[in-house]
Amino acid sequence: MDQYGLTASMRCVSTSSSSWRALAFQQQGAAISLVSRLPFRSTLKHKAQATSVSLSVSVRCQGGAATSAKPAPVARPVIKVDEGGGTVMNTNALTPVYMDFLQRLSFVNSRESSYPEQDTVTARLTAICGSYLPERYISLGATMGHIVYSYHPVDLQVKIGHFTALLLMVDDLAGSLTGAALERYLEDMCLFQMKFTNPEGYATRYPGRGDLHEVLEKYIHYLKTDLNPFFPTDLRLQTLMIKSVLDFMEGNLQEQHYEEHPIEYTADMPQLPRFLRYKSGMSEPYAHFCIMHTMSSGSASQDQHFFYNSLYPMVPDLVDVFDFGNDVMSFYKEIQNGEDSIGILNHGRIHNLSPLQSLRDSMETVIHSRTRLMALADRTGSEEMMERIVSLFQGYLIWHVRNKRYRLDEILS
Template structure:
């Protein structure tokens, strides 16, 4: 894993390169000048997000990182994962460790390990390691306690069964139901690839993103039951946490996905139904994410608020330490 030099932005201090220029016209990414225009836009949006929310950035590995890594790797080493190639499994393991240890560094150590293991399973589903037949049977086999049709799905079921040990009943159930939505969405996603997006289906992109984004799962993970047994102290902030998670990821992924020509994402779906260009959509999305951050801050108090702040910093840091997001060039290049 590549590590980055320390880069810290104090809470509430605007970044020097924050730009408030009007939205650019649509740009097709082809040729160096257009790539530079994309880089400028992505840099503006990411830096605006950081400046307007005051989320601090500390790109250093947490002290417990090595312990989380050791425990996740030790557990996965005991797993039967079927035919998943070693190289691909390693990518899932690294991502799981990074998300658990960096994104959720404020939680209990064992919670971080569980999040890492969940991520390994989730990425295996998301990246096509499971055939349609096995995914179609996942929910019913989980309900009836029967073995899954693929070893990695058995591992996924085992991880899900541990959620009540780490989260209160409401959040543990939320993790389960959102995971089932995710598997169901993944199952039918390929069948829907050629579907024409109708302009009248304005709510469909959000519906789709809510089901394939695991936003409820990773929002639930912010507040484990060891520190937050009472769901009433955080439940009103969950909708904002979900928006921050899924659409924050959309913004932080925008640069790499545009460079890669990826159009199978929320930003392009929303552009299709609204008739707007993707650059306008990503700026509108920025407004939604900034609003969600401040709304959750107004709702949460005490330790719940502190956990929210620490999570947001960890979530941004996770994207920074993960090379595939290419965020270091956006922030360092604009500084």
């Protein structure tokens, strides 16, 4: 389908006294449409208010103690835990939740959402890293660089695509390798910082060990050369990218530890899921990809002042968009894959929320961030920046919706 549409509204029904009670839905016939758009160009600055999104949850929950002339029909729970501890999902019930989320972000998925230069980005990325990255990672990287950051020049889109392709392969290997290969790979990740910062010290301390895994060696090369978008023109952001990659390696290792030695999440550790997500999410570089190269006044000092005083305040909300947005758009795929230690579920365990309400909390965070970002963009006085925020949200959602990696076509088509 080119445009997603659904006629549905929802009602939550408590089905258990457990803190992990399942929630059920009933369709009731209220139309949801995803054809609304934000105004562009000359109207953007004057209609920023139109981008404000209602922050009230559109689903009305009824507690089990509520009285009614007619008892609510029994519906299948959205998510519940079976006797063996596994997660069972009613995928049909998730559809209206995601449809409402996309509508509130003014998402449009139609033939108009086309990106004609994507083949160019893919071809150039293949020429750079086709010898060591499988085609699927090149394709994912190219679409991220071109669709999410379509307002940047092609050269910059290629560099962002390269960064993304490397990131995805590094992440996937940690989850797909087994046995001795996984053990060696995790050791390589532990040694990544030493090999990056002090290759001579690495060779001295570990004689005969040899290189790290090829994709990790390529990541080191990427960070040290002008293959990345910040080097050598902006060494401050270059340092930030290096820090983020090192955090990503540590975050991956911590995830592997918790996979083998699960932790019991309790109410006195409310910040832990967010902290782990931040370390492993690589959200800061992607936030800076959005706001970099925004203007050129002819004065380096004026450009720097504009960047750090007008644009840098957007970074925290952009970080939340990438972190919580990815959690939301990955949730279905992760549940279907049997993953249990994921941010949305852990947030629910800590705060005594159902998985569905925890999912909605993450959705609300993304919606709040978008509202604030549009206000901050309007405050800069730059219509280009407002268009970038609109384009980034549209592209980021399309990247997930059209990407078979996330399997969203199973609940949105």
